[in-house]
Amino acid sequence: MRKIKWKIVLFLILAIGLTASVSILGLNQSISKNRNQSQTEKQDSAIKSEQVQKMNVALVNEDEGAKLSGKEYLFGNDIQTSVLKDKTHDWATVSRGVAESGLKRDIYNLMIVIPNDFSKKALSLTSDSPEKIQIYYKINDTGNNDLKTEAEKTASDLLSDMNQRVIDVYFASILTNLQESQDNIKELVNKEKKNNDRYNVSVHNPLANYTDQFKTVQDYTGSSKESFTGFQDLLKGHENSLLEADQENKVYGTDLSSLLKMQQDHTPFGTTFEDNLQKYTASLSAENVQSQLGALQQANALLYRELTSSENTTSLMTQTQQLQNYIADVNARITAVDQSLNDTINAEIQDAVKQDLVRILSGGAGGSNEVFTIASLDPDINKRFTDTLTDSIRKLQYFSEDDAAMLGIDTGAYKKIKDLAKQYMNENPTNFSDADKAQNPSKNVINDQIVETQNKKVQELKQKGITIQSDSLALPETDPEMETEVRLNFDSRFDLENLTLTKDGQNVDYQIAEQSDGKLILHFSQENGEAGNYAISATAKLKDNVVANDIPIFGSLKINAMAVQKVKKEVVQDKAATPNPDPGTTGNESTEPNNSTKSSAGTEATGESNVGATDDKTGTKEDEPAIETKEETLIQEVYSFEFADLPFYNKDDFSLTDMFKELRLIVRNYERTGILFQLYYGINPWNSNYTPSGSLDSQATSNSYYAIFNRDDLLETIAVKASGNMTKAYKEKLSAFELRIADYKQVMSDADARSQDVAARLIGTNQEAISQNENLAKMLSDIDSWREKSSGLVSENQVVLGNSSDEQAAAMALDSSFGSLLVTSQSLADSTGQNLDSAKGVYDTFDAIDQEAKNIQKSGENLISEAGGLSGSLAKKLQADQTFSKNFSKVMKNSRVGDRQNENLYNFLSNPVEKVNGKAIVAGDKTTPYYMVLICTIIALFSGYVISAFEKRRIQKDQFREELSIASRNLPITSITVGVAVIEGLMIGLISGKIFDVSEIGYFFWIGICLLLMLLLVSGCTYLLRQLQMVGMFIILLVLSLYLFLTDAIGLNVDKTSAFGTLQKFSPLQYLETLLNRILNGESNILILTFACIGVAIILIVSNLFVVKKETAEGEGVHES
Known part of the structure; x- marks a missing residue:
């Protein structure tokens, strides 16, 4: 267990170290790449500018000149003046014969001839078939390609200068004609403006005045017609007014008769209204009405007292409040009983019953106490x-x-x-x-068994040995007079036999210069100093004095070899210094045997000087030694042979x-x-x-x-079970009683709620009774006021009846006088109709005069309209010509500055496009994602390999693995995989975020992306290596190869339509590079790739939980529980 823990710690240290070192090396390489490239370009540009070779150029000017638009042109003289100012080369103006002679005698490197018709052909632009200009040049071909290239470039530059000058003449001619046309168009427009003004003054304006005079006559006749029309309208209106007044008078007479009849009909109603009003007033004063209102007031007072709560009374409100208090008291008592019952149910009565049962069953009641197990x-x-x-x-x-x-x-x-x-x-x-x-x-x-196997292996190594074969090493050319040295260092427990040195498959002769335990030095000569591919082969046999324990089981034969090429050089050294007795091995001591890197001659010379200085200090002091130069043999280059790993034991x-x-x-x-x-x-x-x-x-x-x-007593267990059954029945009965109490509490709660509702309703009824008493008192006050007003109304009705009689008498008198007025109005209307008929004849005469005036006016308007249209057309034409003149004057307006020509414009037109070398653009934004993906893949491959190897060793030691489920078996190794991926992702995110400025995209977001990539890659590599092993390693290397050799980040340009372009689409690492590229470039279309990576990472992590391995469980012994 301790070894496994230490191996896990070592693995974590190596993983973190690999992550940090690879990230720092790779990402710093990406950052410094652009800087180094820009510096290299500047140095190359400076070197190229210094390498321009200066030439002697002979210019032969035979141009006779030509005329254009009356002006004489000599382009040959202008070109001659221009090239003589050029300091890049040495120019000389000579005749054709001198130039030909100087070219043959190597005086001139280049001869350029301007022919006599140069200006004539240059100015042939006015002819139907312009001729191209030709210049002649000859190069002194001395075999120098750089000189020839420079001569071609000089001739090309001179041709460009000539083209520029011809174009200047062309544009000068065009612009001169354009400027003359602009001046002429202005004079033409001014003359047209004068003629247009003359037409408007002499023709259009008098014709318009003549037409206006006819319009005045028509206006007079129209005014007379309109005035008489008004008079007719006045008479017609007067007639209509009289007729309308007659109709109104008739209607008024009819209405007056109706009024008289209505007054007669309404007279009885006034008397009836007075009688009814007196009766109503009398009814309001009756005693029975007063008594009913008093009874109603007393009933309201009684209802108010019943609805009011007061002490020492038995009102309805007081009894309701007492009922509420009673219900509250009963609810409190029931709650106390319920709480007591709950305490009884929840009491630990089972413990008491259990103790009694144990005492009885064990015989404690009879004096004995037995224990049953x-x-x-x-x-x-x-x-x-x-x-x-x-x-x-x-x-x-x-x-x-x-x-x-x-x-x-x-x-x-x-x-x-x-x-x-x-x-x-x-x-x-x-x-x-x-x-x-x-x-x-x-x-x-x-x-x-191990000792027996070791003894067999030692005998095999002593008799047969191990065959050694190096990889082919390419040695460059060297000095044919110097020998090349091969130094071999190998395990001192072995001897080398059948040593062979080959070049391109052919054996090479060599001499052994030194041989000792574990060390061998050979000398051979490279034929004619030529380069070639060299290899070493031999057989390593174990020495006789070596025993089995000296050969480790997991060891291998270590061997390395170096090829040392030497060169002779003159060095400065002290005369008194002790010379090296073996020039052939000069500098060998300063080179480590296992050095696999190249060492320069300068470094080796420095090492010898230091040795000499040390010897001088340790020797005796003498006079100052003299300094002299001496030829010595020094190491030029050192090359290493590569050997395959040669283990002592194999699995067989x-x-x-x-x-x-x-x-x-x-x-x-x-x-x-x-x-x-x-x-x-x-x-x-x-x-x-x-x-x-x-x-x-x-x-x-x-x-x-x-x-x-x-130990455990069975009686106690039985007592626990029995006491539980006894107390269960008792508790069920108590629970049923508790349910009945709960039902009674619910009924009392409903009664309490209803009493609350009744009390609320009584309070509302009390408020209504108070309001009704107030309304009743107000109604009694209104009845008294009404009685007084009705008495006043009766007295006023007597006055109204008296006035209505007077109105009826006045209306009858008005009806008799209105009849005579109606007759007079009818005769006046008849007289007005006759006057209107006489006025109609006068109106017809004025109408005929007005029609003739309109005809004359219309003819004049047509004439003036045509004249106005002509004037407008002339004005529009003048405006269009002025606009054209204005726009035409703006064409190439910048061709003149004041009264002189604009030379800057001519220079621009002759050479409008200029080349500017913007240098190469380095796509640094592609190399960064490339390095990130490559770093993450290398680290993930290392982690997956170590985790899979660790799992194999863990499976061998876990004898109870078969008893667990698949997910439980793989859970520890999956947890380690995820943990390692998280640690490596954090390291890469922190290091890369520190090297790159990721503040714009977010530091934590960048670390999250690195974590996601490492979870995806480490889980994928671990799963493939654990599940598929060798096939999984093949898939990983295939995916990595597709990415390395088909990516665009390192400058490769893969055709998207080719087979390689199709393979590039199937490279998973290419999509990871695309995701990083979009993130670093600030693009927003990363959601699909991000969620796809998250989904794949989750699938791979879950897949690691279900890795299935074939295991053979053979052995003796059966596990029993």
């Missing part, structure tokens, strides 16, 4: 347990503590089980022989099946004995806190089988 009633039950324990103790094998540790038995538990067995045999001596009690150590069969050397059977039988007997002690006595020998004290009987716990069989 299971062992006393049935001894066979206890005997079966003791016989099983006795048989298990007899099968125990005893060893020394060293042998027990070698067999894998816990030494602490082994010692305790051994002591318990000895104590049990001493307490039960009749069941064991003296040999059993002596506990003599047994013969270690397994150790004998041991009969593992028989050994495991024997070991399992031994361990099973001890575990079985310990479990029987734990079951029978309750003693746990695997508990580190357990210390034996006293006899086994006294150490037995209360819940052990020994206590159940020999």
Whole structure:
């Protein structure tokens, strides 16, 4: 157990160390990559600029010039002036013959000729078929490719300059014509504006005035017609008014007659109303009405007294309150009885009954007190347990503590089980022989098998040995005069035989320079100093003086070899310094035998100088030595041969099946004995806190089988059961009585609620009675007031009857005078109708005059409309021409600055596009997720391998594994897997979050993503290695290879339509890189990938709980309980 714990701690330390180191190395490499690349680009740019080679260039200018638009152009002279200012190369203007001669005599590297028709062809843009310009150049080809490339570049630059100058002339001609057109269009628009103004003043305006005069005449006639129409309307209105007045007068006469008749009909009603009013007033004053109102007032007063609570009275309200108090008192008493009954039911009466039953059954009542146990009633039950324990103790094998540790038995538990067995045999001596009690150590069969196997293996190693073969090592070219040295270091218990050195499969001759125990130095020459692939093979045989114990079971043959290439160099050293007697081994002492890295010659020289200085200090003091230069042999490079692992033993050397059977039988007997002690006595020998004290009987716990069989009294158990049945019936009756009390409490509660309701209603009725008394008093006051008002109304009715008689007489007089007024109104209406007929003829005359004026006005309006349309069209055309002139003047407005041409614009038009080298862009945002996924996968693979290996060892030691369910078997290893993944995820999240600035995406969110990735990868690797083993490792390496060789993060460009692009889609690690890439770039579309990772992680964790392994459970002994 302690070894396993230490291995777990070691595994955690290694996992944390691997996580931290790989994360820091990989992520720092990702961060520093861009910086190193930018610095490298700057250095390359500086080196390239220094490597530009300066040339001598001869320029031959034969251009005769040409004219364009009356202007003379000489492009050849302009180009000549421009190139002479260039300091990159040495330019010279010479004739064609001098240039040809200088080119042949290596005076010039390049000759450029500008032909005589250069300007003429450049200005042929006005012709129908413009000719392309041609320049001629020759290069002095001396075999220098860089010089030739630079000459081509110079000619190309000169051609670009010529093109720019020709384009400048083209644009200057175009812009000159454009500017002249802009000036002419302005003058044309101004002239058109003057003609338009002249038309409006001389033609359109007089015609409009002529039409307006005809409109004035039409207005006069219209006014006269409208005035006479008003006069006609006045006469017609007057006639209508007279007719309407006549109708109203007739209606008024009819209404007046009706009024007189109505007054005559209504006269009797006034007399009747007076009589009824007097009768009603008399009825209000009757004595019976007064008596009824008084009785009603007394009844209300009585009802109010009944509904009012007061002392020393028996009103309805007082009795209701007394009833409520009674109900409350009864409820309190019932509650007290119920509480007392509950206390009685819950009382521990069962204990008293149990004690009496025990006393009676044990005979305590008759003076005796017997105890009955299971062992006393049935001894066979206890005997079966003791016989099983006795048989298990007899099968125990005893060893020394060293042998027990070698067999894998816990030494602490082994010692305790051994002591318990000895104590049990001493307490039960009749069941064991003296040999059993002596506990003599047994013969270690397994150790004998191991020793036998070791002896066979030693003889095999001495006779046949181990074949050694190195991997092929590529050695570069070296000095053919120098020998290459091979240094071999191997196990000193072996000798090397049949040593062979091969180059590309062919044997190479060598000389042995030095040979000792575990060390061999060879010298050979590389043929002509050429490079080649070298390999070493040999047979390692064990020396005769080596015994079996010197060869470890789990050891392997260690061997390493180095190839040392040497070179001769001149070094400065003291004349008095002691020279190295063996130049061939100069510097060998400063190189470790197992060094697998390259060492430079400079480092080796420094080591020799230090040695010389040390010798000078230890020697005697002499005069200052002279300094001289001397040629010495130094180490140039060191290369290491790689060898495969060569274990001494393999799995076929041991009969593992028989050994495991024997070991399992031994361990099973001890575990079985310990479990029987734990079951029978309750003693746990695997508990580190357990210390034996006293006899086994006294150490037995209360819940052990020994206590159940020999200590526990059966009578007490029977008494507990019987007392429980007796008290159960008694409690059932009390419970039924309690239910009846609860029902009575419910009835009293309902009565209390009803009394509360009655009291509330009485209070409401009391309020209504008070309100009714107030209303009754108010009604009596109103009746008195009504009686007084009705008396006044009777007296006023007498006055109304008198006035109605006077009104009737006045209406009759008005009816007689209204008839004469109606006749006069009818004659006036007839006269007005005749005047209206005379006015109609005058109106028809004015209407004809007005119609003629309208016709003349309409003709004038048509004429002025046409003239106005023409004027508007001219105005629109003028406006459009002005707009065109304004826009046309803006075309290439920047071609002139004041009165001079804009040279900056010409420069832009001749070369509008300029190349700017923006350097290369390094996709640093892709390498970071790549490193993260690679780091997590490497760590997960290491963790999965260690966990699966640990599980195999745990399965071999767990003999009771078959008795557990699948999930219970795998729960510990799954918990370790999850815990390791969480620790590694936290480490990676903290380290990467510290190296990268993840404040924008959230520090805790980043750690959570790292935890999720590690849970997913560690659970997946662990499950594949545990369930599929070798196939699982193949799947892991296949997935990792798909990711490493098909990812885009390291600069590879995989065609998405190819087969490799299809394989890239099926790489799970590629999706993890995509998730990290989106998170680091701040994208929001990560939910689907995140939840998918969470789901897969949960599935893999659950799958680890159901890993199924094929196990063979063979062995002797049957577990009994």
